[in-house]
Amino acid sequence: MRKKRVDRPDGRYLWYYAFDEPLPPVLDLPQPARTADPLELRIDPLLGEAMVISTGRQDRTFLPPPEACPLCPSRPSAEMTTEIPSTHYEIVAFENRFPSFRSDAATVADESALFARASAAGVCEVLVYAPQHHATIASLPEAQVRRLVDVWCDRYAALASRPEVAYAFIFENRGREIGVTLTHPHGQIYGFPFVPPRPAREYARAADHAAAGGRCLHCDVVAEELAHGERIVATTQGFVAYVPFAARLPYEVHVVAAAHRASLLDLTPAERAGLAQMLQRLQSAYDALWGFPMPYTMSMHQRAADGVARAGDHLHVEFQPPYRTRAKLKYLAGIETGAGTYINDTAPEATAAELRAAAPAS
């Protein structure tokens, strides 16, 4: 793996990653500039959780036609300049034009003791998986997904080492049904200036479990899911996928490191390959289930970047598709948003059987 950093006129960086080909030449092209709108964190006085005000995002690019895709290679002959100032590339990471966090976010003053603000210092990266506009994780060559795992490792290490980053959150939104504004295969990495609430709650629970004499909570959960067997969707070298016992959404799947691995950086080469295979198998199963590309959010939970080692440091990847049947979306309504409780209209054992049947033969 070779890489090259390019600093852009508006102050954003871009990293090219190359494997088969030379690192691409960078063309001198006019480029879209980062929004200059202000950013800030506010601490919710009722919940004690930080949220982000980012008014510049309101104008972000919304479902452009393929010929205007900002994640495709640039085409100088057609006067088409994208986010990536080269005519070819393999994998690219760059700072988001419409960020929720940025390293030079302004310092802000509290409105009052009860209404506290904080700087939205951090980083938001876009990670482009491949130059092919219509590719998917499932359709890419296995070697390309394996390289994506290597790039995730590199970006995770880079973001986690930054002093302002407390949590490096790798995720992907797929499908218009959950609001994706660009369809080119890509994911994102947010370098949070705080440990966000969802992993924080998992950490707290894992600490309780350890204090009560348990092992790593995730190690115990994986062992029980494997022993029970009924909710397993697939296994690969080093990874297990299952519909969790208490799945909030009907086709939710957790992909979990079978052995105790705190982060991507602890995976063996064989496990990195097993993760790539699992991502391809799972997306193939999802897409085969109903014959159309399954939308989902993918969220990677692993060791935080605040320098604290925790009992709950165990790499796992959560997939949450928004459908409850082939034709009906599962909406988050009053029960979910106002009470915080999820009603699942399906049995996890039944949806796991459906996904197993849809998965390609291993």
Next chain:
Amino acid sequence: MRKKRVDRPDGRYLWYYAFDEPLPPVLDLPQPARTADPLELRIDPLLGEAMVISTGRQDRTFLPPPEACPLCPSRPSAEMTTEIPSTHYEIVAFENRFPSFRSDAATVADESALFARASAAGVCEVLVYAPQHHATIASLPEAQVRRLVDVWCDRYAALASRPEVAYAFIFENRGREIGVTLTHPHGQIYGFPFVPPRPAREYARAADHAAAGGRCLHCDVVAEELAHGERIVATTQGFVAYVPFAARLPYEVHVVAAAHRASLLDLTPAERAGLAQMLQRLQSAYDALWGFPMPYTMSMHQRAADGVARAGDHLHVEFQPPYRTRAKLKYLAGIETGAGTYINDTAPEATAAELRAAAPAS
């Protein structure tokens, strides 16, 4: 207010509430029966939170045409039998055919120590605001909304007094954009067998605030919002509406009792009227903002029903509309579901000004 309980062939109850008219005669009509599918709670081992598996809900009635609305009065002459076996009514509450909780939910065994189950004992009521199929909170006579507040008080007291109910959660889902399956004006009340996570987190925060020497957290927040002023949307007798300092969603509004009122039952008659007026004014502002009925979830937080008095017992009603602009929905994607952090693309001060301008003159 007069009321009458009717027990139905499938074991569900129905309460008629009458004000202007006599209590309606109950016709001997064949009625839709409650689903018999199993229900259970599962405790998420990673988060420690209960969720509900309710497979019978998958078949619930989905956007029927107005002439087949199950919440309209029955029309025996047209062989039309609805959920309400009368040709007229004023306000009605009845048990949901497709419940998430029911009083006779089966006892269930844990799958293991780590994978715990619990009975989904509780109650799910549907509350029909008016017999007019096309009415809304804003279009109803003010007297009818005032009566709705009285019925909420009565249902809250009834559910909160049941031994299996730990939290009586009054809510409303409005609009297809958040998955509403019936458009007739109605809300719901869930009698939870546990205090759900969202109010539980508010309680924990309020307890910390009180322990640090503060008053009721909500009393302090209301006072600061009033003093700051910029986010206030409307005030009525006893109630204040504002876009909260840390609004998660662009047009989120909190309607909060101005004085310390633990629950609906503590409101004075003038405050009950003030709540009815506020609900009408807020819905009018929402609907006027973009010229179409604004979808939202409405969630009422107040004293729990588990017999414990808490520092955070203070009546407030949260409205969360799913739009971020007139034409764009705010989706909950990886950041919200996987990290638990909300990115708001708007400034609360700006959306509050928009809603103030759209509100009817008081």
